[in-house]
Amino acid sequence: MNIKNVATTPFTDQKPGTSGLRKSVPVFQQTNYLENFIQSIFATLEGYKGKTLVIGGDGRYYNREAIQTIIKMAVAAGFGRLLVGQGGLLSTPAVSCVIRKHHAFGGIVLSASHNPGGPTGDFGIKYNIGNGGPAPEKVTDAIYEYSQTVTYYPIAEVGDVDLDTLGTTQLHDTVVEIIDPVADYAELMEQLFDFDQIRDLFATGFRMRFDAMHAINGPYAQEILVKRLAAPADTVMNGTPLPDFGGGHPDPNLTYAHELVEVMNGDNPPSFGAASDGDGDRNMVLGSHFFVTPSDSLAVLAANATLVPGYRGGLAGIARSMPTSQAPDRVAEQLGIKCFETPTGWKFFGNLLDAGEATLCGEESFGTGSNHVREKDGLWAVLFWLNLLAVRRESVATIVRDHWQKFGRNIYSRHDYDEIDNDSAQVLMAGLREQLTSLPGAQFDGYRVAYSDDFSYKDPIDSSVSTAQGIRIGFNDGSRIVFRLSGTGTKGATLRVYLERFEPDEKKQDQDAQQALADLIAIADRIAGIRRLTGRDQPTVIT
């Protein structure tokens, strides 16, 4: 078999963002674009020869073509074994699970997560390291640096591999193994949760809907919920992964998972509703006529963790991203465990999980996970909730309201302004940075600014420092407004405004978040000039 060296020249736009390299499909389809980035990953790694690489994606448009190229390049690079999900499919948490279980050197995940797919939709590539988690910044920086000087890439001259048939093929010095994408993951879930108890719950006639949004978690949910947990056959909706997600936007929030939201807010709704995203790492949790914010979800899971077999021994600590509400902090305080505040991006949880400092992690962006893998995990969160429901036999709303009574409610919302002009976004953020020293002490409608800063984080394990991670403005009553630009969008800029207010009074906790946060929403606009600078008078998405 021949290994060919193909000459190439760099692309200037291959800097990974919050979660890998995300671009539109036509960008990835440019000659050598994908190959350059893969070569930059391989060239940056040390000591991988003869070792195992896991490859899989969320099945979006261009997944199969990209996998064939990556297999040929991995063979040329000298990996010993490639574990590839059947049909080219593996959810992001399953990649993490497979890397850890098979002691792989690393893995390549093909996904643009919750971004739409299809010929003009988005595609993405992420490299995960041997702990199963996203490569840390020092690795992604090195990949980018190499991509700016790449001159050639080696590729094996072989035919395409049959991705659909389980089994192994020898290509040069590399064994290519097509694996069942669900088996290892499902086995891990059985170890963490009480499947007997959940089966008992379904046996009582308990109804749930899981919206896979025509994305990767369809087959996982079918196997675990319907087959192993005996949930009713109509539990999984939109369960077949499609290259364009059926034309939808596979983002499990109140706007894009509207089909599920309508069911849960309709007549005679199921008791429990959940959805996950393109690559299966995000989750949204709903009760009948009730939405659980991701921040509250993390706090509730943490407060109830010892009811679930995998966490019976208690939690070492909780970690949340900075813009996530401070609800989990209150649980940590009461449990007497540590709570960490990290920048946005799951990669920042890896060190804390590896060091045993944190057990549960979560983000406001519909991400929740634990030390069972090193990615956030959509179906894991759903099973965690199911296990709680099976133990407590109360409604989702009762469990959350009961939590608020015990801990107080952090009323929370995120406002996204999508696809705004890049320059205006920079002007807005620069304007905020200029005000950081003058804001403390300023009064806004009875709210006094207690502090304002641009969040920076020193990793407690490796001491690496990440600066400029978002503007925080905190008020004397504990309320908070956070501004940051998304690192995952592919068109223009996305401004995210995170709003939070603490409500300890039980009688006032059951109010609508937008109404409860109306003052802070107006203050955010006054301080940042959102309407003036973006030309928008409303957010694109409110969660």
Ligand code: G16
């Ligand atoms: C990724 C990251 C998350 C992050 C989210 C939103 O999630 O893994 O840690 O919270 O993006 O990031 P941003 O606010 O920068 O757009 P996913 O599900 O897209 O991989």
